[in-house]
Amino acid sequence: MTGRILMTIAHRAAILAYIVFALFPLFWLLKVSVTPNDLLYSEGVRLWPSHTTFEHYRFVIENSAFPTFFKNSLIVACSTSVAVTVLSSLAGYALSRFRFRGKYAIVALMLITQMFPLVMLVAPIFKMLSPLGLTNSLTGLVIVYTAFNVPFATFLMQSFFDGIPKDLEEAAMIDGASRFIAFRQIILPLTLPGIAATLGFVFTAAWSELLFALMLISGNTSATFPVGLLTFVSKFSVDFGQMMAAGVMALIPACLFFLLIQRYLVQGLTAGAVKG
Amino acid sequence: MASIALSRVGKSFGTHSVLSEVDLDIKDGEFVVLVGPSGCGKSTLLRMIAGLEDITSGTLTIDGQRVNDLKPKDRDIAMVFQSYALYPHMNVADNMSYSLRLRRRSKEVIAAAVSAASGKLGLDPYLERRPKALSGGQRQRVAMGRAIVRKPKAFLFDEPLSNLDARLREQMRAEIKRLHAELGATSVYVTHDQIEAMTLASRIVAMNAGSVQQIGAPLDLYDRPANLFVAGFIGSPGMNFLEGRCEQGPENSTVVLSRGYRLPLSVRIPAADGETVTLGIRPEHVTVAPDGQIDAAVELVEPTGLGIILHLIVHGESFKLFTTDRALLQPQATLRINLPKERLHVFDQSGNRLAVM
Amino acid sequence: MSHPEAVRSGAARKPAMRRFADAAEPWFYAAPVLTLIVAVMLVPLLLGLSYAFRDIQLLNPFSGAFIGLEHFKTLARDDAFYRALKNTLWWTGASVFLQFALGLVLALLLDKPFPGRGLAQALVFLPWAVPTFLAGLNWAWLFNPVIGPLPHWMAALGILSAPDNILADPHLAMWGPIIANVWWGIPFFAITLLAALQAIPRDIYEAAAIDGAGPLQRFLSITLPFLAPTIAITILLRTVWIANFADLIIVMTNGGPADRTQIVASYIFTQAFRRLDFGYASAIALVLLVLLLAYSMLIVVIRQRLIEKD
Ligand SMILES: Nc1ncnc2c1ncn2[C@@H]1O[C@H](COP(=O)(O)OP(=O)(O)O)[C@@H](O)[C@H]1O
Ligand SMILES: [Mg+2]
Numbered sequence A: 001m002t003g004r005i006l007m008t009i010a011h012r013a014a015i016l017a018y019i020v021f022a023l024f025p026l027f028w029l030l031k032v033s034v035t036p037n038d039l040l041y042s043e044g045v046r047l048w049p050s051h052t053t054f055e056h057y058r059f060v061i062e063n064s065a066f067p068t069f070f071k072n073s074l075i076v077a078c079s080t081s082v083a084v085t086v087l088s089s090l091a092g093y094a095l096s097r098f099r100f101r102g103k104y105a106i107v108a109l110m111l112i113t114q115m116f117p118l119v120m121l122v123a124p125i126f127k128m129l130s131p132l133g134l135t136n137s138l139t140g141l142v143i144v145y146t147a148f149n150v151p152f153a154t155f156l157m158q159s160f161f162d163g164i165p166k167d168l169e170e171a172a173m174i175d176g177a178s179r180f181i182a183f184r185q186i187i188l189p190l191t192l193p194g195i196a197a198t199l200g201f202v203f204t205a206a207w208s209e210l211l212f213a214l215m216l217i218s219g220n221t222s223a224t225f226p227v228g229l230l231t232f233v234s235k236f237s238v239d240f241g242q243m244m245a246a247g248v249m250a251l252i253p254a255c256l257f258f259l260l261i262q263r264y265l266v267q268g269l270t271a272g273a274v275k276g
Numbered sequence B: 001m002a003s004i005a006l007s008r009v010g011k012s013f014g015t016h017s018v019l020s021e022v023d024l025d026i027k028d029g030e031f032v033v034l035v036g037p038s039g040c041g042k043s044t045l046l047r048m049i050a051g052l053e054d055i056t057s058g059t060l061t062i063d064g065q066r067v068n069d070l071k072p073k074d075r076d077i078a079m080v081f082q083s084y085a086l087y088p089h090m091n092v093a094d095n096m097s098y099s100l101r102l103r104r105r106s107k108e109v110i111a112a113a114v115s116a117a118s119g120k121l122g123l124d125p126y127l128e129r130r131p132k133a134l135s136g137g138q139r140q141r142v143a144m145g146r147a148i149v150r151k152p153k154a155f156l157f158d159e160p161l162s163n164l165d166a167r168l169r170e171q172m173r174a175e176i177k178r179l180h181a182e183l184g185a186t187s188v189y190v191t192h193d194q195i196e197a198m199t200l201a202s203r204i205v206a207m208n209a210g211s212v213q214q215i216g217a218p219l220d221l222y223d224r225p226a227n228l229f230v231a232g233f234i235g236s237p238g239m240n241f242l243e244g245r246c247e248q249g250p251e252n253s254t255v256v257l258s259r260g261y262r263l264p265l266s267v268r269i270p271a272a273d274g275e276t277v278t279l280g281i282r283p284e285h286v287t288v289a290p291d292g293q294i295d296a297a298v299e300l301v302e303p304t305g306l307g308i309i310l311h312l313i314v315h316g317e318s319f320k321l322f323t324t325d326r327a328l329l330q331p332q333a334t335l336r337i338n339l340p341k342e343r344l345h346v347f348d349q350s351g352n353r354l355a356v357m
Numbered sequence C: 001m002s003h004p005e006a007v008r009s010g011a012a013r014k015p016a017m018r019r020f021a022d023a024a025e026p027w028f029y030a031a032p033v034l035t036l037i038v039a040v041m042l043v044p045l046l047l048g049l050s051y052a053f054r055d056i057q058l059l060n061p062f063s064g065a066f067i068g069l070e071h072f073k074t075l076a077r078d079d080a081f082y083r084a085l086k087n088t089l090w091w092t093g094a095s096v097f098l099q100f101a102l103g104l105v106l107a108l109l110l111d112k113p114f115p116g117r118g119l120a121q122a123l124v125f126l127p128w129a130v131p132t133f134l135a136g137l138n139w140a141w142l143f144n145p146v147i148g149p150l151p152h153w154m155a156a157l158g159i160l161s162a163p164d165n166i167l168a169d170p171h172l173a174m175w176g177p178i179i180a181n182v183w184w185g186i187p188f189f190a191i192t193l194l195a196a197l198q199a200i201p202r203d204i205y206e207a208a209a210i211d212g213a214g215p216l217q218r219f220l221s222i223t224l225p226f227l228a229p230t231i232a233i234t235i236l237l238r239t240v241w242i243a244n245f246a247d248l249i250i251v252m253t254n255g256g257p258a259d260r261t262q263i264v265a266s267y268i269f270t271q272a273f274r275r276l277d278f279g280y281a282s283a284i285a286l287v288l289l290v291l292l293l294a295y296s297m298l299i300v301v302i303r304q305r306l307i308e309k310d
Helices: A002-033 A055-063 A066-097 A103-113 A119-132 A138-162 A166-175 A179-190 A192-208 A211-216 A225-235 A240-275 B042-050 B092-102 B107-121 B136-148 B166-183 B194-200 B218-223 B228-233 C004-009 C016-051 C070-076 C079-111 C117-129 C132-143 C150-156 C175-198 C202-210 C215-243 C247-252 C264-274 C278-309
Strands: B004-013 B016-026 B031-035 B057-062 B077-080 B154-158 B186-191 B203-208 B211-216 B240-248 B253-257 B262-264 B276-281 B294-303 B308-314 B317-323 B334-338 B345-347
Touching: A002 A240, A002 C079, A002 C117, A002 C132, A002 C175, A055 A066, A055 A240, A066 A103, A066 A138, A066 A179, A066 A192, A066 A225, A066 A240, A066 C016, A103 A138, A103 C016, A119 A138, A119 A211, A119 C016, A119 C264, A119 C278, A138 A192, A138 A211, A138 C016, A166 A179, A166 B077, A166 B092, A179 A192, A192 A240, A192 C132, A211 A225, A211 C264, A225 A240, A225 C132, A240 C117, A240 C132, B004 B042, B016 B042, B016 B211, B031 B042, B031 B194, B042 B077, B042 B154, B042 B186, B077 B136, B092 B107, B092 B136, B107 B136, B136 B166, B166 B194, B186 B194, B194 B218, B203 B218, B203 B228, B211 B218, B211 B228, B228 B240, B228 B276, B228 B345, B240 B317, B253 B276, B294 B317, B308 B334, C016 C278, C070 C278, C079 C117, C079 C175, C079 C215, C079 C264, C117 C175, C132 C150, C132 C175, C132 C247, C175 C215, C175 C247, C202 C215, C215 C278, C247 C264, C264 C278
Parallel strands: B031 B186, B031 B203, B077 B154, B154 B186
Antiparallel strands: B004 B016, B004 B057, B203 B211, B240 B253, B240 B276, B253 B262, B276 B345, B294 B308, B294 B334, B308 B317
């Protein structure tokens, strides 16, 4: 009996330790971002400053291009996640429902794309996009991010489709639907958790991408949040409060999205795992 | 309503052949039941009629029109799935009206069709519910309702009752029969349950290992099974088989069982003198008599309420007897039994029926 | 309407149009994705491979000539590359091991129902949503004695002799990105393993418990064998991914101090973006790709052997 209680306590304590480890860095970011400059050094390791301020946030919003970065990132992340979700649900459906020659070649191709250093693609992509006028443009970024995220998203969507009985679209086809209508009206609505998971996953990835954004974008007008933050950091590298305020703002959309979808993520991977 | 004809229809998945040379003519308004052990290809055959599987060889016609290459949606047939395949995100009314909405029927037509079907099936109180909130029997009704609202050329059923408990299954079986009498629609019904087949069918197609074994009215299959497979499959408990040797006489043949019992038949069977044959008799046709011809050891007694199933050992082989005589419930070690000759079936070595008795 | 020809010949062959439409149907669904992958990943990959044999310098308009194996000869003599290779091993090995071990424990903890599990799960998985560059910056700040608490705490615990920035210490610097990477990557392992755990049928545990197996035996004889395929594939994919993953290092240390945290991936980045020598960068990337493919093959072969032995 006491053994069981001790186990329970140990279990909860371990969970708590993980939560603290996961959240502490984010908490610190938040703390420094609301600490007034004059307290920053005098109260260096205190867990919460004796008084707080939103001055840093105001400064960042007013005196930098952050609103632009924010808007750019939002455009890129939303467009990418919508594009990836549409494309990967089509491809995931094909992988889930059809047997056809070339299917394994497609799977192999998509696995290989997960293998090689993406850094390797930077130069060729730059050289390919620049005559098309797609460097230094958000459209170019969206295209590149869509391609990068589509393989994983396709596998994710496939595992969701695999969890939906074939009977349903067969019933719909007998009811008089073409396969595509059955896909759109019967199968897709049942995959909403999968779609949510894919949207969230891709949104977070596109929101965070740094390498290609750095390489393909120059100048402030089309810079995304990561690029903007990094230039900001190298320019104002002593003003920690402002940097962290900017960091917190970069964090919010990604975290919100993630919190919304994270339970579907486990669910979707479970569906895939059941299948083997 | 429509007739369906299959001519030398075959199916293989890759190199694995699952159906060969199926010939079947289904007349308008007929209720045909495909029955056979699981894995014998019944569902595959049904799905080929529906258009869900490609036809590897042969021809399928509906109302005289070759439909091999028609998509399911263009064949105008309805199907009830074993899993019901109800659309989980639609309520009962929407499930039933989906096919009509796809055909862009007017709102009034749809409403009338849905309410007619739901009235017939007693679904009126549930029209607004999602499938998740229904019991198994109600879901089954919705699946049926979805099929009947459109008045299709034919109904296909793939083991529609096998997910129900025994009582509901019986009830729905009767209901399907009633609906068929009322609508008179051509129906093809797949089941592995021979009782369902016997009770529902106007004609039964008995299948085994991808080929048709016998086609006929239920009682035909019961009375005159074409081969050992059908004899063993139709009827419960299943037919008893005993090996013997045929002895031809001037008027009739006699089967000599291994221990020397001689069973004279009422006719001459077309078999060579001395040929090995298999004798079959249904458990319900075996009689018990103090002066019976054959000794049997009693192994087990199973009362079913309606009657009693006795598990016997005859010549070292298991043998079943069904009787309604409760006196036989008394424990006893041995019995004497008779095999009435007008109830005997005789099969040759390759399993085909030899005599018409 | 009947099709007399078809009926008369008795052939079940479909009309050509229909056969073509049937064969094309899956491609209709897969085509957009395939086009995109081929255009934006495969073609650039092949181009990138060709750069490895050319003299490509972004700012030099006269570059572009084929130079054969010149880059590889340079590479063979490049000490910085060998150091980066050694660092990559260290970085990848430590990160994967810690992420996996901690991720597995977390998944096991979360697999048990308890009040507030949904919330706890959302919170512990949160680091995964943090953009990697921000995770890097965040940890760099935490290690910075001016602004972060970690050096002070570590000094107080006696781990450090003085509250200095470990990112500036050549002997300790690699731990900075590794810790950030572990923090960021635990959720990935935990989510994947949790999904696999939840797919194990519960009645197997019950049967084992009835058969008298204790918790440890149940873990060893049911949980681990069930998880093994997921573990193998996840570790394989993650190893490759982390070996290629340079963001954290670039943001936190930029390969420094004294190249002590330079891994191959960040070295490629340095060559490409700081020195704009794309030819050389591609040559290094090609070598890395070959090494990673060899590693993956090795794992797949070993796994196959193990499966066949059973
Ligand atoms: N898509 C398929 N691919 C390969 N074999 C199949 C497929 N569908 C069914 N089969 C095989 O065809 C045979 C008949 O299956 P089925 O028609 O479902 O049998 P039944 O409905 O009589 O139980 C089985 O041996 C089954 O394994
Ligand atoms: Mg079946």
